Amino acid sequence: MTTAKRKRMPRAEREQQMIAVAEGVFTERGYAAASMDEIAELVGVSKPMLYEYFHSKEGLLLACIRQSRSALREATEQATARATSAEDALQRGLLAFFEFIRDRGEAWSLLRQEMALVGTPAADEIEETRRQQTDLIASLMSGHFDAEDTLRTEASAEFVVGACERLAIWCERFPEVTPRMATEYAMDLLWTGLSQRAT
Known part of the structure; x- marks a missing residue:
């Protein structure tokens, strides 16, 4: 990584850069070994400014996870x-x-670091990402499957x-x-069972 040259920019843009x-x-x-000093240097800001935006290293991690979750939901x-x-x-x-x-490898890496973060707010955020995707899939299924069997729909989404x-x-x-190959592998197994409930 190279150090970014600091320049004036809107707060929201600076936050995204951080x-x-x-x-x-x-x-x-990894989260434990990551240094706020290094992050601040790479962004081109002071460490106090980094803390002003996110309050702590954990706060910065939570912001990363939440942004990844939002991007995944939007894509889906x-x-x-x-x-x-x-x-x-x-x-x-x-x-x-x-x-x-494939395209957001670093974001995905953060979302799967759950075991290293057990018992922390970050682990809760990762589980919330999982819940987000489960709810989204259940909502999609409800439009194509028996709407009255909500428990089965939720179980299928999980x-x-x-x-x-x-x-x-x-x-x-x-x-x-490739993503298409992975999709094909998943469909081969998942759709075999789900197709029996499609309306």
């Missing part, structure tokens, strides 16, 4: 907005998820999220697996 740099440092070094919602069937909605949503992992999370981690070991 988050982007911190995301890279947290990913490269945009991808599924024009779905024409249950199968199409699932396929579009899965592809958006796997493309997010299964989809859990399975895709593990598949995404597996994909990290095989960079030759």
Whole structure:
């Protein structure tokens, strides 16, 4: 990484710059080893200014996770907005998820650091990301499956999220697996069961 030259910019833009740099440092070094001094230097600001924006290193990490969660939700919602069937909605949503992992590797890395953050607010934020995706999938399913069987719909959504999370981690070991290939693998298994409930 290279040190960014400090320049005047709007607060919101500066905040985004800080988050982007911190995301890279947290990913490269891990949360525990990451230094606010290094992040401040790379952004080109003083450490007190970094604390003024985020109050603590954990506050900065939480901001990174929340931004990643928002970006993932936006990508998934945009991808599924024009779905024409249950199968199409699932396929579009899965592809958006796997493309997010490919294109936003550092953001994904933060979202899967859960075991190192157990018992912290950051772990709660990561679980909230999982809940966000589960709720989104359940909402999509409710438009294509039996709306009265809400428990089964929620259980199915949990299964989809859990399975895709593990598949995404597996994909990290095989960079030759493209987002479309991962989507195909997931659809082969998931849609076999879900298709029986499609209306």
